[in-house]
Amino acid sequence: MTEKTEETGRFTLVCIGQDGRLGYEAIILAATLRAADPGFRGRLIVAEPQPGPLWRRDPRMGAPVKTALADLGAEILPFENRVFGDAYPEGNKIEVLTALPEDAPFIFFDTDTLFTGPLSEVPFDFDRPAASMRREGTWPDPPLYGPGYGAIWKALYDRFGLSFEPTLDLDQPAEHWERYLYFNAGWFFHRDPRAFGQRFADFARTIRDEEIEALASQVLFPWLDQIALPLVIHSFGGGRPGPGLSGLDGGVSCHYxxxxxxxxxxxxxxxxxxxxxxxxxxxxxxxxxxxxxxxxxxxxxxxxxxxxxxxxxxxxxxxxxxxxxxxxxxxxx
Known part of the structure; x- marks a missing residue:
């Protein structure tokens, strides 16, 4: 492995904060992080979408929430939505990445996450991205007469010029959803937030906007982030998380x-x-x-x-x- 958290401990933890539920959940995330990992030396960023044409109302957090977050050592990072916004708020986790500092690797967590153990002791290999395996077979939903799981996923890998076969879990039978690379987007990480974010946005926008024949019968929302994420992770040389990351969705973090x-x-x-x-x-x-x-x-x-x-x-x-x-x-x- 290359650099890990134990080498510097300096990575960016980012979540999304908005008016309403997400702002309060960000306080819970920050408070439990500080309690569970008092030696955390990275940056805690709560990214806040700004008002604009893609929002029907002001998405910014209220002053009491921002004050509470600042007291917990969080930085508020404003960012602009250029692709998604109200139509697909899950896209915030995609768009925020290109606004992150370039000088540190990142790990994104959904805001409805709390910490029960020291995140700084997790041995991340930021050169090999991965994401949460705490997921269900929510996508795709193959029609009765096809195409099946394999054909749908292969069409996506082919569209982006990616190898398909190395992503398969051959311990799972053909046409079983777990054979194919699929994540919960509740956490994911990489060394370069801007390169990862740009590719994530490009892949998601292409899947949304282009007519890909194998996807003709598929509902893309709200799963778009989770459809694009395996492709992005594989394109950067990553894959399923190894045993060193078992504390995520385990003894270190809880996506509740x-x-x-x-x-x-x-x-x-x-x-x-x-x-x-x-x-x-x-x-x-x-x-x-x-x-x-x-x-x-x-x-x-x-x-x-x-x-x-x-x-x-x-x-x-x-x-x-x-x-x-x-x-x-x-x-x-």
Missing amino acids: RALPLLYARESDAAVAALEAAVAPNRIKKVLKDYEPAKRLIYQGHGAKIRKAFDRAALPRREQAIRKRIRDMGLWLR
Whole structure:
């Protein structure tokens, strides 16, 4: 491996902050990072899209949220949307990369992430990008009479002049979705944020705008980032994460996605890390304005959700978990 975090510890951690939910989630991310990794020496950047023609309303965070983030050592990075915006807010994670500092490798995390262990001890190889494997077979959805998984994915690799066969997991059977390189875009990393971001944007825009015959029956949204991401990672010589990255989506980070889901299905360590990190009054006074945090964390209703689920025997489908929480009147987002 080449340079890793243990060599300098100086990489950029970036997430997206916007008015509403994402701003409050950014506080949780920052607070748990500082608690779990007090020796973190990298830059924590909360990237904020700016008002413009691609937004129907002002996406910027409010002053109390920005103050709380600054108190936690986060830098607010304004950036402009030129491709996506309101029509596809998931595209923020693509567009922000070209606005990042060039002098350090990056790791992007979805904002609905918290930390339970020291990120600075994860042995990243920034020359070999990877992304989260905590995913389901959400895309593609092959039609009954074809094309199948293999033909759909191969058409994309061919479109961008990339080799297809080296990406296959041959331990999985043909036409099983896990045979093909597919990630959750909840975290990903590389050495060069601007080169990665430009290619990510180019690939995503091409998939969105061009007529690729094998994709004719496919729904591209909201999966566009996850369709393009494997192609980008493979193009930079990366692939599936190795065992050294097992702490991500494990003992170091938790992509909880929504606070009700965190209380329903995540580990005791994740819940404890959340509640301890946001207990200080300077954080509480801001987060209590966010209804899910107010009711689930500070008023204790998260414990009710937790008692309603056996984490050793969770429903197989997330939809069933959500329904049970809704029936309790506690699906808050």
